[in-house]
Amino acid sequence: MDWLFFSEIGLAGLGSGGLYALTGLALVLIYKATRVVNMAIGEILMLGAYVFMGFSAGLALPIWASIILAILVTGLVGGVVERAIIRPMLGESAISIFMITIGLGSVLIGVVEIIWGANPQRLIEFMPKDPIFILDAYLSPKVGYAFLIAAIVVGLFLIIFRTWRGGVALRATAGDQAAAYSMGINVPKVFSSVWVLTSMIAAGAGILVGSIGGISPDMGVYGLSVLVVVIVGGLDSLLGALIAGILVGLIETYAGAYLGGEFKMLATFMLLVVVLVIRPYGLFGTHEIERL
Amino acid sequence: MQMSQVSEQEVSPTLHTEGREILGVQGLSLAFGGVKALSHVSFSVKEGSITSVIGPNGAGKTSLFNSISGFYTPNEGTVKFLGQTMNNVPAPDRAELGMARTFQNIALFKGMTVLDNIKLGRHAHMKTNPLDALLYFGRARREEAELRKEVEEKIIDFLEIDHIRNQSVAALSYGLQKRVELARALAMKPKILLLDEPVAGMNREETEDMARFILDVKEEWGVTVLMVEHDMGLVMDLSDHVVCINFGQVITEGLPHEVQSHPDVISAYLGSGDVAALRKKFKEGK
Numbered sequence: 001m002d003w004l005f006f007s008e009i010g011l012a013g014l015g016s017g018g019l020y021a022l023t024g025l026a027l028v029l030i031y032k033a034t035r036v037v038n039m040a041i042g043e044i045l046m047l048g049a050y051v052f053m054g055f056s057a058g059l060a061l062p063i064w065a066s067i068i069l070a071i072l073v074t075g076l077v078g079g080v081v082e083r084a085i086i087r088p089m090l091g092e093s094a095i096s097i098f099m100i101t102i103g104l105g106s107v108l109i110g111v112v113e114i115i116w117g118a119n120p121q122r123l124i125e126f127m128p129k130d131p132i133f134i135l136d137a138y139l140s141p142k143v144g145y146a147f148l149i150a151a152i153v154v155g156l157f158l159i160i161f162r163t164w165r166g167g168v169a170l171r172a173t174a175g176d177q178a179a180a181y182s183m184g185i186n187v188p189k190v191f192s193s194v195w196v197l198t199s200m201i202a203a204g205a206g207i208l209v210g211s212i213g214g215i216s217p218d219m220g221v222y223g224l225s226v227l228v229v230v231i232v233g234g235l236d237s238l239l240g241a242l243i244a245g246i247l248v249g250l251i252e253t254y255a256g257a258y259l260g261g262e263f264k265m266l267a268t269f270m271l272l273v274v275v276l277v278i279r280p281y282g283l284f285g286t287h288e289i290e291r292l
Numbered sequence: 293m294q295m296s297q298v299s300e301q302e303v304s305p306t307l308h309t310e311g312r313e314i315l316g317v318q319g320l321s322l323a324f325g326g327v328k329a330l331s332h333v334s335f336s337v338k339e340g341s342i343t344s345v346i347g348p349n350g351a352g353k354t355s356l357f358n359s360i361s362g363f364y365t366p367n368e369g370t371v372k373f374l375g376q377t378m379n380n381v382p383a384p385d386r387a388e389l390g391m392a393r394t395f396q397n398i399a400l401f402k403g404m405t406v407l408d409n410i411k412l413g414r415h416a417h418m419k420t421n422p423l424d425a426l427l428y429f430g431r432a433r434r435e436e437a438e439l440r441k442e443v444e445e446k447i448i449d450f451l452e453i454d455h456i457r458n459q460s461v462a463a464l465s466y467g468l469q470k471r472v473e474l475a476r477a478l479a480m481k482p483k484i485l486l487l488d489e490p491v492a493g494m495n496r497e498e499t500e501d502m503a504r505f506i507l508d509v510k511e512e513w514g515v516t517v518l519m520v521e522h523d524m525g526l527v528m529d530l531s532d533h534v535v536c537i538n539f540g541q542v543i544t545e546g547l548p549h550e551v552q553s554h555p556d557v558i559s560a561y562l563g564s565g566d567v568a569a570l571r572k573k574f575k576e577g578k
Contacts, residue, residue, distance in 0.1 A: 172401050172412050179399035182361060183480060184387035184415055286403055 007137040009257045010250065015143030017249020018150035019212075023205045023222070024229040024241035025154055026198035031235045033170040033194040034086075035094040040105035041202055042223020048074040048203025049123065049210035049219070050112050056124045063126040071203045078199025082192045090188065091177060105220060112217050120216035127211060146208040153201070154242050161238055170194070174236075225252070228268050232275045234285020244283060247271070311338040313372075314516050315360070315484055320369035322355055322540075329355040330540040332369070337484070341532040342510055342517040346524070346551075348561055352540040353520040354396060357488050360518075361393045362386045374483065390483030394473045394490065396520075402462040406472050409461055410447060413479030414439050443479055451475050451505060467498035474505060478513070485509060487519035491526055499526060506530060524574075528552060536560065 023045060030038045038044075052070035055061045061069070081104060089097050127146075132139040161167035172180040173190045181187045206215075209222060229248050233240025248268055255267035275283065315337040322330040329352045337343045345353050358364040360371050362383030371378040378386060392413070401409050448454050451471050456464060461472055470490065477485055490506065491499040503526055509515050521527050527534060527548065534551040536543045538560040544551055551557055558571055 168408070168412060169415060171404070172415070175401035175403065176399045178363070179395065179401065181363070181383050182387060182393050182395075182399075183413055183476070184384045186382070186384040 004136055005257075007135075008139070009253055011134060011137055011139040012143055013250035013253030014246060015139070015147040015249070016253060017246035018147035018154075019205055019209055019245075020226055020229045020249050021154050021242045021245025022150040022208070023202060023226040024233065024245045025157055025238060026201040026205070027226060027230045028233075028236060028238055028241045029157075029170070029201075030194050030198045031174075031230070033173050033190055034097070035174050036097045036101065037227070037230075037235070038198070039098065039101040039223065039227075040108060040220075041198070041226060042220035043105040043108040044074060044078065044199050045202040045206035045209065045222060046215065046217065046220045047077065047108050047112060048199075048206035049215045050116050051203070052207045052210070053116070053121060053123055053215065056126075063124065067204075067207060070207060071200045074203035074206075075196045075200040078195040078197075079192055081199075082195035086191065086195065087188060090191065105223075109217050109220060116217075118217055120214055122214045123207070123211045125211070140212075142212045146212060149208060150205070153204070154238075158238050158242070171236075225265075225268055228272045231282055232272060234282030236286055237282065237284035240282055240284030311340045313337065314339040314374060315518065316370075316372040317356075317360065318370050318372065320356070320359055320366050320371065322352075322359055322364055322366045328540050330359065330366070333537065333540070333542055334369075335535045335542060335545055337516060337518050338533070339516055340510065340514060342506065342519070342530050343533045343535065344527045344531040344548075345518070345520045345535045345537060346522070346527055346557075347537040347543075351538045351560075353537065354488060355540075356537070357393065357486055357520060361391060361486055387480060390481065391486065392477035392480040392482035392484070393486035394470075394477050394488055396488040396492065398466075398469050398473055400461045400469055400473055400476070402460075404461065405458050406453060406461055406464075406475075407443070407448075407457045409472055410443050410475045410479050411439055413476040414443075414481070447475050447478050450508070451478075452501075467494050467501075470494065470498075470502065471505070474502075474509075478509070478515075482515055484516045484518060487517060487521075489520055489522065491521065491523050499523065503530060524552075 023041065027038060027041050030036060030041075048070055051073050052066050055066035055069050056063055059066075085100060085104070086097060089100065127142050129141055132141050132144040169180070169185050169190060172183070172185055173187055177187050180190075206219075210219070213219075225248065229244045230241055232248065233242070233244030248271065251267050251271055252264045255263045259267070279285075313336045317336070318334050320330055320333040321328070333352075333356060335343075345356060347353050355364065359366045360378075362378065362381065362385075366379075373386065373389060373391060376389075381389070401412065404412075444457075448457055451474065453468065453471055453475060456468060456472075461469060464472065474487075474490070477487075487506070491502050494502065506517060506519070507530060510517055519527075531548050533545065534548050535545040536551055536554070536557045538556075543556045543560060544554045546554075552575070553571070558574055561574065
């Protein structure tokens, strides 16, 4: 067995796992607060990548400005979506809102295709190009830096939610909206902040994912793998998203390298099936959680 | 403590007239489409009193509560709290001003422990921002320590729920859940406590405990109580002032015994019929 190859694949798997964890974080946050699985998260991620392309290639703005603007604009879109189509559903059953997010995904694909066309595109290269070597193992610089950024963001959120009472407010809102509202928790504000914040996270992840593999309107399928990640990790666990993200990233990459590309998705969903059988609430999820 | 001590409270008529108005409801009307839930309801709650709202099922008591706490926006009329008009104040801000409520069908955060539930009551008064929390210095740590101390020493002790503090609320009996809900409301530093059927579904012993807590909340904590309740024994024993509503309108209000013997109240509860016999039945029990 070629151990160098094995470790290089492992590093690449870690890299893609970091991005899964980052996007998974967005899904978990929204679930924690609203008990809704946002099926449009992949499409919001895609939108973020396209908006970044619009600013950097279309308007030729500097890269740093494009990144900030893309994240802000996507956050704004998240806010508008919440205000326009999620807010009126406040108090309705989570499954209805879940259905709405599926529709939202299709709408976003349509909008992106109208503005930027349906063909795959490449993002401007902006990450350092010097190859990274960890011992002897080569790691693509894009994947390396993407992992670093993802790890920092996920780490920050983990720390904040361990100590900040806002994290408890999220759980409270998810637990009982009426009770939370009566106790001074501004439920509508929690909803919009969560939508804005998770859209921003997704946009950031979209820029990273897109700069590694290019972008296309159907890259929202990425959201499906992320869904596997959060179900495996436990829908309401940030730590679960991190660990499951890396796990799924590794399994997918190893399956792709040793069994062939067509086994990637198969391996991911096999993992899902196994976890659902053994721990239906996910590796780190709360027990009373909804079983999907 | 027995209920006999509770009944002594009833005969102190001074409380009824004392105190300034803490909560005033003026001409409140609320309609859901064609259904009039409330029409021109007016009454006032004196500071430091226990005021009860009674009325048959569907009379509009919970709608009234929801309008007062800001869950519903009334079509007409105003709610005044501490002299301030509440019409444009959203529910979370009312909570911060000192309005705490419990719910008819227990609204606890299931999956959290008793302690976490109670601590969440203080949420509106906490000032910690994410940055403080990230560093977990100063404010975050201090606030957390203060809160813990107060909750542990005052509230948990007072309501005698020390033995269940770390249990998940979902596993508790109905009576204890109601008590935790009261504890959480007390953690909100309320000036007025809105209790929606505090003893509904409780057995005799639990009811007596709850009655004692409600009285202590008023007397030791100085918190004004406004409650909706069906248990007439409890209402008559505890209340300084009783408001009876039916079909969304105030039928009568006054001292407990005045309201109890009011013919409209009796017919509202029991329907028309042999009034004398029904009155006798009503006075004996519920």
